[in-house]
Amino acid sequence: MPDLDSSVLILALLASLVTVAVSMTAAALRAAQLGVVAVVDVAWGAGFVAVALVSGVIGLLVSDALTTWRTVLLMVLVAVWGGRLAWHVRSRAVGEHQGKEDPRYAEMLGGSLAEVGMGTAVRRVFLVQGFAQWFVSLPVVIGAVVAATWWPVVVLGVVVWAVGLYFEAVGDRQLREYKARPREERPPVMDEGLWGLTRHPNYFGDACVWWGLWLAGGLASGWLLGLVTVLCPVAMTFFLRNVTGAKLLEKKMSQRDGWDEYAARVPMFAPRPLGRP
Incomplete structure (x- = not known):
């Protein structure tokens, strides 16, 4: 891999990590405000979209025409999937599940957010999902800046x-x-x-x-x-x-x-x- 590609790839990986950190921090603050950890599900889909856009912009700035085509394709694929998922989860949050904790997260935490505290929620949910989001998104980040x-x-x-x-x-x-x-x-x-x-x-x-x-x-x-x-x-x-x-x-x-x-x-x-x- 050329030196330029290596430096660009490292930049994209770091930028995606920062993007995930910002996304999960915003989700944690919102969860603390609402008292519901399930807010992280909206950040899950939206965070992937943000990672694809950030790494895609980096790729578009340095790629040739052929690589650019795949960069845009990956951005669109992730945006369609992640945007639909975030909208679907948010629709449930303001509808049938408004103000209610997801039973999955209650079991993970061992109780409600009010009972276990925000520190426990950050360690068991937001940090874990943030790392998982960054790790899972690596093929998209790589595909955005490396030639096919x-x-x-x-x-x-x-x-x-x-x-x-x-x-x-x-x-x-x-x-x-x-x-x-x-x-x-x-x-x-x-x-x-x-x-x-x-x-x-x-x-x-x-x-x-x-x-x-x-x-x-x-x-x-x-x-x-x-x-x-x-x-x-x-x-x-x-x-x-x-x-x-x-x-x-x-x-x-x-x-x-x-x-x-x-x-x-x-x-x-x-x-x-x-x-x-």
Whole structure:
């Protein structure tokens, strides 16, 4: 890698780290004001957009025309995904969940924000998610400032990203429509549409989005950078499935009537093939 590219890459990595720090600090201040740690979910999507924009601007200032095309592409992909996610989470925060703590964060903290204090919330939530956000975003940061080596891999990444966005956006919409129905007119467990293929289409879609961004940003930059950054989508998938996402949510969902039958029929994460019983 040329010296100029190395210095630009280091600059982009540092700038992205500062961007994440500012985003999470703002989220922590807002959480302290509202008394709800779940504010961090809005900063999660919006923070990725900010990182993509900052690293993209750096890339646009130093890149040639061919590299610029991929830089803009990555900025658009992250902006569409992160902007939709931030808007969706904020819509819930000012709607059905207004003023309420997310049960996932209450379990992480061991109580409400008022009970455990802001220091605990910063250590267990904001610092952890801030580092995770910076780490997961590395393929995007690298792709924004390094020339693409394999363009077919960029195309494949966009396809995987699109599949992920479909599962996430449509799954969220179907769940919103399910919750809007009168309680007596809906099944106790949502098992319609994409929710009949996987118990967590939104989390599965989220993972696909970041595998797509790794393909388009990390692996397409060369096998070495692809190998260095492959842990980024691996970490995102692991946390979505086993830590802060699906598994933690299912502790609450498993108490509903009909859950055991639903869980036996529908896989937890990766969707079953269409038509397969």
